Amino acid sequence: MTQETPPVGARPPVPDPDSDWVTGGVVFAGVLMLCGGVLAVLQGIAGIAEDDWYTRVGDYVYRISLSGWGWIHLVVGVLVAVTGAGVLKGAEWARLTGILLASLSLITQFLFLPYSPVWAVIMIAIDVFVIWALAAYRPTTTA
Numbered sequence: 556m557t558q559e560t561p562p563v564g565a566r567p568p569v570p571d572p573d574s575d576w577v578t579g580g581v582v583f584a585g586v587l588m589l590c591g592g593v594l595a596v597l598q599g600i601a602g603i604a605e606d607d608w609y610t611r612v613g614d615y616v617y618r619i620s621l622s623g624w625g626w627i628h629l630v631v632g633v634l635v636a637v638t639g640a641g642v643l644k645g646a647e648w649a650r651l652t653g654i655l656l657a658s659l660s661l662i663t664q665f666l667f668l669p670y671s672p673v674w675a676v677i678m679i680a681i682d683v684f685v686i687w688a689l690a691a692y693r694p695t696t697t698a
Contacts, residue, residue: 580688585642587681588653592636595660595678598671599629624667631660642689650689657685 602625619627635656641649661682664675 580684581642581692584653584685584688585639585649587685588635588639588642588657590639591660591678591681592632592634592639595628595632595635597632598674599625599627599632601625602628619666621670624670627663628667631656631663635660650692653689654686657682657689661686 602621604625605622638649638653638656642653661679664678664682668675
Protein backbone atom coordinates (compact mmCIF):
# COMPACT_ATOMS: atom_id res chain seq x y z
CA MET A 556 0.00 0.00 0.00
CA THR A 557 1.68 3.23 -1.13
CA GLN A 558 0.70 6.67 -0.10
CA GLU A 559 0.44 9.22 -2.88
CA THR A 560 1.48 12.78 -2.32
CA PRO A 561 -1.21 15.33 -3.09
CA PRO A 562 -0.68 17.50 -6.15
CA VAL A 563 0.93 20.89 -5.67
CA GLY A 564 -1.67 23.48 -4.70
CA ALA A 565 -4.15 20.86 -3.48
CA ARG A 566 -6.55 22.00 -0.81
CA PRO A 567 -7.37 20.04 2.33
CA PRO A 568 -10.70 18.24 2.26
CA VAL A 569 -13.67 20.34 3.34
CA PRO A 570 -16.20 18.67 5.66
CA ASP A 571 -19.32 17.56 3.84
CA PRO A 572 -22.06 20.02 4.89
CA ASP A 573 -24.62 17.22 4.83
CA SER A 574 -22.60 14.92 7.09
CA ASP A 575 -24.09 13.99 10.43
CA TRP A 576 -20.93 15.16 12.20
CA VAL A 577 -21.15 18.75 10.96
CA THR A 578 -24.93 19.01 11.21
CA GLY A 579 -24.92 17.49 14.69
CA GLY A 580 -22.14 19.88 15.69
CA VAL A 581 -24.26 22.87 14.68
CA VAL A 582 -27.25 21.62 16.67
CA PHE A 583 -25.00 20.96 19.65
CA ALA A 584 -23.46 24.44 19.24
CA GLY A 585 -26.95 25.96 19.29
CA VAL A 586 -27.82 24.09 22.49
CA LEU A 587 -24.51 25.11 24.08
CA MET A 588 -25.12 28.73 23.12
CA LEU A 589 -28.63 28.67 24.56
CA CYS A 590 -27.51 27.07 27.83
CA GLY A 591 -24.30 29.10 28.05
CA GLY A 592 -26.22 32.31 27.46
CA VAL A 593 -28.67 31.53 30.25
CA LEU A 594 -25.79 30.67 32.59
CA ALA A 595 -24.00 33.91 31.64
CA VAL A 596 -27.19 35.83 32.51
CA LEU A 597 -27.21 34.15 35.92
CA GLN A 598 -23.48 34.87 36.27
CA GLY A 599 -24.21 38.51 35.45
CA ILE A 600 -27.04 38.75 37.98
CA ALA A 601 -24.72 37.36 40.66
CA GLY A 602 -22.12 40.00 39.79
CA ILE A 603 -24.65 42.85 39.73
CA ALA A 604 -26.07 41.81 43.09
CA GLU A 605 -22.56 42.18 44.57
CA ASP A 606 -22.82 38.62 45.80
CA ASP A 607 -19.96 37.04 47.75
CA TRP A 608 -19.86 34.24 45.21
CA TYR A 609 -16.88 35.73 43.36
CA THR A 610 -13.51 36.26 44.95
CA ARG A 611 -10.51 37.81 43.34
CA VAL A 612 -7.60 35.47 42.65
CA GLY A 613 -4.37 37.45 42.82
CA ASP A 614 -3.61 40.67 40.98
CA TYR A 615 -4.81 41.06 37.40
CA VAL A 616 -4.14 43.67 34.75
CA TYR A 617 -7.78 44.05 33.63
CA ARG A 618 -9.60 45.68 36.53
CA ILE A 619 -13.33 46.18 36.19
CA SER A 620 -15.72 46.34 39.10
CA LEU A 621 -17.70 43.20 39.82
CA SER A 622 -20.99 44.91 38.98
CA GLY A 623 -19.42 46.06 35.69
CA TRP A 624 -18.58 42.43 34.91
CA GLY A 625 -22.14 41.54 35.90
CA TRP A 626 -23.60 43.87 33.30
CA ILE A 627 -21.17 42.65 30.64
CA HIS A 628 -22.10 39.01 31.30
CA LEU A 629 -25.81 39.85 31.42
CA VAL A 630 -25.82 41.59 28.04
CA VAL A 631 -23.56 39.07 26.32
CA GLY A 632 -25.54 36.20 27.85
CA VAL A 633 -28.87 37.49 26.54
CA LEU A 634 -27.40 38.00 23.05
CA VAL A 635 -25.77 34.54 23.03
CA ALA A 636 -28.98 32.82 24.21
CA VAL A 637 -31.11 34.56 21.57
CA THR A 638 -28.56 33.72 18.87
CA GLY A 639 -28.40 30.10 20.07
CA ALA A 640 -32.17 29.88 19.67
CA GLY A 641 -31.74 31.31 16.16
CA VAL A 642 -29.10 28.68 15.35
CA LEU A 643 -31.49 25.94 16.50
CA LYS A 644 -34.25 27.39 14.29
CA GLY A 645 -31.87 27.50 11.31
CA ALA A 646 -31.92 31.28 10.89
CA GLU A 647 -29.38 32.50 8.34
CA TRP A 648 -28.33 35.51 10.44
CA ALA A 649 -27.57 33.32 13.46
CA ARG A 650 -24.51 31.53 12.06
CA LEU A 651 -22.29 34.57 11.54
CA THR A 652 -23.74 36.32 14.57
CA GLY A 653 -23.05 33.16 16.59
CA ILE A 654 -19.40 33.15 15.52
CA LEU A 655 -19.02 36.81 16.47
CA LEU A 656 -20.79 36.41 19.83
CA ALA A 657 -18.90 33.22 20.71
CA SER A 658 -15.68 35.14 20.00
CA LEU A 659 -16.87 37.99 22.23
CA SER A 660 -17.87 35.50 24.92
CA LEU A 661 -14.44 33.87 24.70
CA ILE A 662 -12.74 37.24 25.24
CA THR A 663 -14.99 38.19 28.17
CA GLN A 664 -14.39 34.82 29.82
CA PHE A 665 -10.64 35.27 29.41
CA LEU A 666 -10.84 38.66 31.08
CA PHE A 667 -13.01 37.16 33.86
CA LEU A 668 -10.41 34.48 34.71
CA PRO A 669 -9.38 35.90 38.11
CA TYR A 670 -12.93 35.75 39.45
CA SER A 671 -13.95 32.29 38.29
CA PRO A 672 -10.96 30.51 36.72
CA VAL A 673 -12.34 26.98 36.30
CA TRP A 674 -15.67 28.12 34.87
CA ALA A 675 -13.96 30.62 32.56
CA VAL A 676 -11.68 27.93 31.11
CA ILE A 677 -14.66 25.60 30.56
CA MET A 678 -16.59 28.37 28.80
CA ILE A 679 -13.57 29.24 26.65
CA ALA A 680 -13.38 25.61 25.47
CA ILE A 681 -17.12 25.60 24.73
CA ASP A 682 -16.82 28.88 22.80
CA VAL A 683 -13.98 27.43 20.70
CA PHE A 684 -16.17 24.43 19.81
CA VAL A 685 -19.12 26.71 18.94
CA ILE A 686 -16.91 28.81 16.66
CA TRP A 687 -15.60 25.68 14.93
CA ALA A 688 -19.05 24.13 14.50
CA LEU A 689 -20.62 27.27 13.08
CA ALA A 690 -17.63 27.98 10.81
CA ALA A 691 -17.47 24.40 9.45
CA TYR A 692 -21.17 24.30 8.58
CA ARG A 693 -22.00 25.24 5.01
CA PRO A 694 -25.75 25.11 4.50
CA THR A 695 -26.79 23.85 1.10
CA THR A 696 -29.34 25.83 -0.82
CA THR A 697 -31.73 24.14 -3.19
CA ALA A 698 -32.69 26.13 -6.23
